[in-house]
Amino acid sequence: MAAYPENNRTWQIIHNARKGGYAVGGFCVYNAEGVLAVIKAAERCRSPAMIQFFPWTLHFHGPAFIKYAAEVARAASVPISIHLDHCLKPSDADLALECAFDSIMVDGSMYDEEGNIKYVKSVVDRAKDKGITVEAELGRMEGGEDGLPTIDLESVFTDPDMAADFVKKTGVHFLAPSFGNVHGPYPAGGAEKHWRLDRLEKIHAALGDATPLVLHGTHPLSDEMIRVGMARGMVKVNQNRNVRNGYHEYIAENCTKVELTTLQVEAVEAYSKGVERLMVEVFDSAGKA
Template identity: 45%
Template sequence: MLVPYNQILRQARQHQYAVGAFNIYNLEGALAVIQAAEELGSPVIIQLLPAALALGGAPLIQLCLAAGKNAPVPVAVHLDHCPSQKEILVALAAGISSVMADGSRLDYAGNLAFTKEIVQAADRYTAGVEGELGRLSGSEDGLTVEAANAKMTRPEQAADFAEQTGISALAVCVGNVHGTYATEPRLDFDRLRAIGARVAIPLVLHGTSGLPDEMIVQAIAHGVCKFNVNTEVRTAYTRTLSRLFRDGKTPELVDVMQGGLEAMKHPIKEKIRLFGSTNKSFYQ
């Protein structure tokens, strides 16, 4: 069933677990997320990156919404990391549950103004908005932010940003990175604790792939209610497709689709268990 993004995160915050938000690119990805969530009785968030939306357009959103509507577990559909107001408005008009207003490339005042505009637009569709304060390093879908340009979230700004913008959730930068961690991950839990003490809305952590399990558990204890996962799921999919086409093989296309779907379910289910959302389908 389709459930508002805000409601899924409020429930997670109230009961002290986190919800997995998995980036997908096609039908197999959407089905993998929903089937994994159904098998574990977990609420879940299907995410689309702007690059996927640019290719699939509104039909890709409608596909995800239809899959979510027919699911027996709570599902929200979310546009991830979008810096374009035009693209966000397209997604909202197509019925998406929530959007991430990515103003992280801007200075504080610019980010504040951009995010506030998106919240006002989303309110007309009763959709949620995730904002980001700070800027993550790393790479995702061809977009790269060098470590020198990354910025940590400042706890003293977090409450002001959340209050002035009216966002539903806040993505924080505390040492997490997009893509693969080049060195041992080091999260600033003192910073995360300070942010959580000042901000009443759910916190979001991007760059989950590659973080040790104990860091995930500790982050949940400090108020993180949503984790974004892309790299591990995408890698499982592409490696499986590579294996199926190895040595000049030409498998049946449906077998390829099914193989990719099953491959993605494994890391999705691992993350759901780790986030503590198993059997938290609160509408059951």
Template identity: 40%
Template sequence: MLSSTRELLETAQRNIYAIGAFNVYNLEGVKAVIGAAEAEQSPAMLQLHPSALVYGGFPLVSLCLEAARSSTMPIAVHLDHSTSADDIRMALDSGMLSIMADGSHLPYEQNVTFTKEMTQWAHEKGAIVEAEIGRISGTEDGLSVAEKEAKMTDPDQAVEFIKATKVDALAVTIGNVHGEYKSAPRLDFARLEKIRHLVDVPLVLHGASGLPESMINRSIELGVCKFNVNTEVRQAYMETLQQGLCSSSLKDLLDSMAATIEAMQSVVVEKLRLFGSSGKAHLHQSPYAEMLAAKRH
């Protein structure tokens, strides 16, 4: 069932687990996430990065929305890391119930202005907004931020930002990175704890690929209720294709599609278990209750 991102995050926050949000690019990725969610009786999110929109456009958005509607599990569809007002408007008009308005590359005041405007649009459509202050280093989908350009989230500024923009969820930067961690991850949990103490919106951690179980668990304890996962799922897809083609074990297009779905689904299942959402689908409301909840907000 196509579900409200607000309801998914708020239920996870109350029950101390996190929602896995997985970037998808094609039918195989969508089937992997939906298959994993149904196998684990878990809520999940299908995420579209702007680069995926360049490739798949509105048909990919429609695919994700229809897959969510057809699933027996609570599935939300989310636009990730969008800096484009046009893409955000298209996503909202298409029926997406959440977007990330990413002004983190802008000076703070411009980030506030951009995020506030996008949030007003989204709320008019009954959707919610995730935003970011601070800046996450690393590389994702061809977009790179050097380590020297990264900036951790300031807890006091987070309070000010949420008040000014009325955003519904906050992506925090506490030492997490996009892509692969080049050394052992080091997360600033004292900073996260202070942010959680000061703000009451759901918190999001990008760059969950490669984080050890202990860090995932501590992040959830300190209020993170959504993890973004991209790199490990993409790697499973590419490695399966490369190995199959080099060994000639994948002889047909359908064989390749089935093999990549299985490989990606295995990664997604592992993450759903790690985030604590496996077996939690029954905690989530029906679509009708979600719609009423969204209107009340």
């Protein structure tokens, strides 16, 4: 059996995607319907997937919900891992390391360079003992994704040389670079105008295949821009609201009209369609599991 980190589920899913030339979706979910929708879509498309939570879930639902998600994900007929997105607080990282996560993303973007390295390395060192892999962000992405502070400063882009040094010093497994991508809505002109592709290409070249890149800031993002990112080293692509539109519409229309059982079954169906569309049409991960 492979040793850490090769034996880690997220590591396998991401590196298989990298080698196979496709991307894997990191789908942010908030409830059991979200968990079931991603699993249903992944099984139907024969696609690997990642289900991810914000620390909000750790506090609202509690760690038992992560255990539930991990159990149903591991019972699926395709590889699905459980991931924690944007762990800002050291106390949340401590809690996450006791939960059933395959991987966690530590967000030390609020610290200066040295503080970020120290924070991320302390988590990486402890995660290793638990068999958990770690994603980190370098540079700073603006925006107000759920639970994230809105930063008024200009975006701080990731420096390619610093990125390589950061990976070396922290031992982090996956990196979310900042190259003009933002959390939450893009300013006028969208990602097409704000992404610095030359920067992304340099970051990818500096890190090579050993450290796959993660695309944050995909709300909204055209299919074409996701493909632009994939062609420049993005292997994991985070998805939040975009795949839930059909789910919200179904609930808004039917919540007072049908039984709760029907509502849940049909809402999960609508949700999974949004997930499937990306797996088939954009990520090219369908048929890869």
